[in-house]
């Protein structure tokens with residue numbers, strides 16, 4: 331299933347099979363109230379389950395000690411379970427990034443990434459998280475080679491060992507992806523199915539539990555930038571956002587969703603009252619180049635996408651992020667920078683430059699550090715705040731565009747620190 335699945339935009343989710351129900355995780359208070367009423371229980375029992383799921387982040391019904399044992403047994407007999415994804419493999423990068431293989435109830439797997447101290451992706455977007463990242467400095471050479479630069483002498487691996495001051499979790503929204511961006515390893519998987527809201531938000535809960543994160547004290551940012559296109563699984567993605575905000579307690583201002591440019595999704599997103607910040611994966615300065623590297627452009631071109639993005643009512647100090655993966659010799663030249671400037675003129679926009687992360691079977695090249703530096707300089711000179719994203723976890727295939735359910739056997743260099751039970 332490739333372009334077929336996205337012909338109808340967000341309606342594509344109807345065409346992709348969903349797993350069988352029975353999981354409580356992902357249900358909001360209204361749905362839990364209905365579930366508990368079906369078991370002959372009063373509404374306050376729904377609130378107890380809600381708190382156990384999202385505040386205490388329990389892994390099994392046995393841990394919901396606010397419910398009588400008989401009720402827990404009744405729920406189990408009726409087929410209800412918590413339904414958190416299972417973390418079946420963990421790989422750790424020298425920079426402290428961790429990549430997890432998460433297994434769902436039906437055996438499907440996706441990847442989730444933990445980046446202590448983030449990757450600088452929030453810089454300049456007007457949010458609270460951006461202020462924390464404002465001192466983060468990444469230069470072109472570091473982004474290409476992965477070696478620490480002269481400005482930033484921090485030892486990211488050692489820092490991560492000491493704990494974390496803040497962290498970013500990158501979440502998947504689908505098993506595989508239908509969008510077929512030519513530079514992305516996830517695209518090679520094709521699409522297998524959508525994740526449910528519980529499976530999306532459940533990745534966050536599983537990672538928070540692993541690191542003993544205390545919400546309200548520890549600063550956590552979420553990016554919906556893992557496997558899949560969130561706007562092709564729109565209703566589950568938005569339900570997961572509500573659960574993450576209202577249940578787990580992550581402020582919406584600390585969440586960013588990235589789309590490859592699903593027009594109906596952007597239009598629906600513009601009408602949401604509670605929503606993450608938006609990042610559009612632009613990656614090209616004109617439709618000709620974009621069609622080549624992102625075939626979805628044939629359906630919705632850059633002009634249509636920018637029109638829809640401009641129609642989103644932004645909150646105070648909110649800016650839209652444009653992600654731009656730099657592919658050597660393809661989209662990284664001065665003429666491309668000039669075209670990007672023309673596209674974004676007048677918008678509350680910032681650009682995140684991402685040096686392409688190599689992957690097996692993908693025939694692109696990394697840009698030259700000098701080209702990255704010139705590209706950034708030209709956009710900055712044109713008045714667009716432009717940042718270079720820090721490559722995190724490239725050595726364990728956890729960086730942008732590298733998520734493809736890599737298991738240890740395929741990549742002997744991986745330091746696998748969790749149980750590999752595949």
Ligand code: SF4
Nearest residue numbers: 507509511514517558
């Ligand atoms: S970059 Fe994102 S939208 Fe494009 S194929 Fe990869 S996962 Fe899908």
